Amino acid sequence: MSRQRTAALVGNPNAGKSALFNALTGARQKIANYPGVTVERKAGRLILPSGEPVELIDLPGSYSFDAASPDEEVTRKVVHGEFEGEALPEVLVLVLDAANLEQHLVFAQEVIALDRPTVVALNMVDLAERDGLTLDPAALSQALGVPVIPTVAVRRRGLDELAAAIARAGDRGADEGGAGEAARARQDMTLPERRLAARHMARAAVRSETARRRLHAGLDKVLLHPWLGVPILFALLFVMFQAVFAWATPFADGLEAGVAAVSEWVVAAFPGGFLRDLVTEGVLAGVGSVVVFLPQIVILFAFILVMEASGYMARAAYIMDRLMARVGLSGKSFIPLLSSFACAIPGIMATRSIADPQDRLTTILVAPLMTCSARLPVYALIIAAVIPNTTVGPGVGLQGLVLFALYVAGIFGAMAAALLLRRTVAQGAASGFIMEMPRYQMPRLRDLAIGLWQRAWVFLRRAGTIIFVATIALWVLLTFPKADPGESQVEASFAGTIATGVHAVVEPIGFNREMALALVPAMAAREVAVSSLATTYAVASEDEEQTAMALEEEVAARWSLPTALAFLAWFVFAPQCLSTIAVARRETNGWKWPMFMVGYLFALAYVFAGATYWIAVAAGL
Numbered sequence: 001m002s003r004q005r006t007a008a009l010v011g012n013p014n015a016g017k018s019a020l021f022n023a024l025t026g027a028r029q030k031i032a033n034y035p036g037v038t039v040e041r042k043a044g045r046l047i048l049p050s051g052e053p054v055e056l057i058d059l060p061g062s063y064s065f066d067a068a069s070p071d072e073e074v075t076r077k078v079v080h081g082e083f084e085g086e087a088l089p090e091v092l093v094l095v096l097d098a099a100n101l102e103q104h105l106v107f108a109q110e111v112i113a114l115d116r117p118t119v120v121a122l123n124m125v126d127l128a129e130r131d132g133l134t135l136d137p138a139a140l141s142q143a144l145g146v147p148v149i150p151t152v153a154v155r156r157r158g159l160d161e162l163a164a165a166i167a168r169a170g171d172r173g174a175d176e177g178g179a180g181e182a183a184r185a186r187q188d189m190t191l192p193e194r195r196l197a198a199r200h201m202a203r204a205a206v207r208s209e210t211a212r213r214r215l216h217a218g219l220d221k222v223l224l225h226p227w228l229g230v231p232i233l234f235a236l237l238f239v240m241f242q243a244v245f246a247w248a249t250p251f252a253d254g255l256e257a258g259v260a261a262v263s264e265w266v267v268a269a270f271p272g273g274f275l276r277d278l279v280t281e282g283v284l285a286g287v288g289s290v291v292v293f294l295p296q297i298v299i300l301f302a303f304i305l306v307m308e309a310s311g312y313m314a315r316a317a318y319i320m321d322r323l324m325a326r327v328g329l330s331g332k333s334f335i336p337l338l339s340s341f342a343c344a345i346p347g348i349m350a351t352r353s354i355a356d357p358q359d360r361l362t363t364i365l366v367a368p369l370m371t372c373s374a375r376l377p378v379y380a381l382i383i384a385a386v387i388p389n390t391t392v393g394p395g396v397g398l399q400g401l402v403l404f405a406l407y408v409a410g411i412f413g414a415m416a417a418a419l420l421l422r423r424t425v426a427q428g429a430a431s432g433f434i435m436e437m438p439r440y441q442m443p444r445l446r447d448l449a450i451g452l453w454q455r456a457w458v459f460l461r462r463a464g465t466i467i468f469v470a471t472i473a474l475w476v477l478l479t480f481p482k483a484d485p486g487e488s489q490v491e492a493s494f495a496g497t498i499a500t501g502v503h504a505v506v507e508p509i510g511f512n513r514e515m516a517l518a519l520v521p522a523m524a525a526r527e528v529a530v531s532s533l534a535t536t537y538a539v540a541s542e543d544e545e546q547t548a549m550a551l552e553e554e555v556a557a558r559w560s561l562p563t564a565l566a567f568l569a570w571f572v573f574a575p576q577c578l579s580t581i582a583v584a585r586r587e588t589n590g591w592k593w594p595m596f597m598v599g600y601l602f603a604l605a606y607v608f609a610g611a612t613y614w615i616a617v618a619a620g621l
């Protein structure tokens with residue numbers, strides 16, 4: 001009786017080895033679309049066309065035989081016949097991903113250099129074709145010196161041909177070896193030489209490639225580059241924040257002038273009294289002060305929507321994955337965190353796609369640190385008031401730079417918090433990244449317009465509902481009880497009493513009374529911080545018998561720079577939104593984690609606002 005025939009599947013991670021193994025042997029090995037799924041050898045039985053059985057071994061994916069990880073070590077040992085209780089496999093089945101041929105051909109050459117009976121399964125040709133790439137198996141076979149069989153493991157395409165090729169390679173057997181000349185040529189090659197050869201072979205194996213595929217592959221080379229990718233992403237975000245200030249200003253000025261004109265008309269047309277004050281101080285000064293930030297919101301979302309629609313956002317997630325892995329999160333958390341730039345509520349809901357409970361909890365707890373669009377009016381107001389509108393380089397405005405820094409501070413805060421949480425209350429290992437890159441696309445103008453309209457509408461609806469109600473409530477608290485003649489209305493009011501209480505807590509971190517008062521209604525929605533400042537100053541200026549100034553000018557005149565910076569630092573961290581807390585409660589099924597979240601975020605806000613204030617004071621700002 002002849003001895004048991006054996007073959008082993010080798011190749012890069014995620015080439016489809018286990019998928020082929022399952023298709024060839026009827027086994028049910030776990031397959032998934034990310035590298036490192038198989039971590040042990042696994043044997044199954046493949047029946048050749050002749051009816052003869054072959055023991056087929058599925059191996060962990062590998063980038064090189066020199067590699068150090070324990071799963072790759074298994075592959076190296078089995079392939080070299082050093083694995084305990086395992087004979088040297090007769091035939092090596094080298095699995096390559098046709099859509100990533102150049103990458104996969106690097107390790108492939110190491111396998112070919114062994115000069116053993118080898119068959120190449122050129123897998124995933126369906127994906128290559130979908131991208132507009134047709135390969136020439138004959139050319140590749142010629143270059144590698146071994147048979148090349150195109151396959152689609154998941155559709156069982158090319159399996160019979162592959163089995164037949166395995167049989168032929170086994171029959172020729174050890175006496176003829178593998179690739180011969182082609183193998184010997186590769187034995188002394190260095191890694192850079194292999195990379196270069198891989199590029200040449202991959203190019204030579206292309207039968208046809210659409211212009212679009214070439215363009216997209218070129219774009220990916222740059223945008224997903226291990227070193228270039230991150231600076232490009234940050235440069236894009238940088239431009240976005242510059243634009244938020246540079247482009248919005250004329251529109252915002254126009255809106256502001258409009259609100260002022262309406263206010264003047266109301267003052268002229270109606271007799272003075274309770275109702276007129278409500279309209280001018282509460283509605284127009286308060287709510288109007290928020291509405292003027294509509295252009296900024298629209299520009300911010302225009303950038304985000306274009307990045308999403310073009311296919312870049314998924315690439316950003318891919319780039320960020322490695323960074324996120326360092327803090328114990330995966331690229332899976334990127335999408336929820338990204339949505340949190342709009343608002344933490346959909347962001348927290350999007351964590352439902354994260355399978356690992358600790359991973360998910362961490363993402364929920366740090367989501368409020370991503371800068372939601374409700375902070376934009378607060379940031380934009382304070383920056384416009386206290387940061388000079390100068391440039392610090394060609395085309396680089398200081399105001400945009402500060403805004404960018406605030407967003408980055410939020411991101412770093414979230415990453416640092418995730419790192420700590422993963423080490424303490426939400427321990428666990430980071431899981432792998434699962435995401436298919438969507439195709440690049442020209443964003444469609446119509447979709448863009450609809451998306452922007454929806455965002456603008458959400459913002460205006462907030463202004464008309466929650467912000468309106470909170471501001472009116474504050475105005476009422478500021479207006480009653482009425483002050484005696486000569487006494488300050490703000491001081492005498494209910495709101496003044498509240499302000500005194502809150503101010504005692506936040507005075508050490510440099511906040512003034514109006515800021516302290518603004519923090520309370522801002523729990524309803526962060527933008528209310530802006531409207532309540534506007535309303536407070538409107539009421540105050542009335543009893544100081546001044547003409548009301550624009551809010552920005554009031555802030556510029558009344559706040560010191562350290563105070564203003566401390567307020568910005570506070571808003572980077574503070575959990576200033578009740579709806580977010582409510583959603584966190586729902587998604588974690590209890591009060592424990594939302595309370596923890598509120599606690600640590602307030603603590604962070606207090607510490608960082610205080611540090612900012614005292615450092616700024618010490619620096620003489």
Ligand SMILES: Nc1nc2c(ncn2[C@@H]2O[C@H](COP(=O)(O)OP(=O)(O)OP(=O)(O)O)[C@@H](O)[C@H]2O)c(=O)[nH]1
Pocket residue numbers: 012013014015016017018019020030031032033034035036037038039059060061062123124125126127151152153154155
């Ligand atoms: N479209 C398509 N998908 C495939 C093909 N072969 C495998 N896949 C998919 O590719 C992914 C990776 O397949 P696996 O079989 O797990 O890859 P592997 O080489 O075993 O990966 P490791 O175990 O990590 O080394 C899975 O999502 C498969 O469903 C193919 O020919 N065409």
Ligand SMILES: [Mg+2]
Pocket residue numbers: 017018019030031037038059060061
């Ligand atoms: Mg596998």
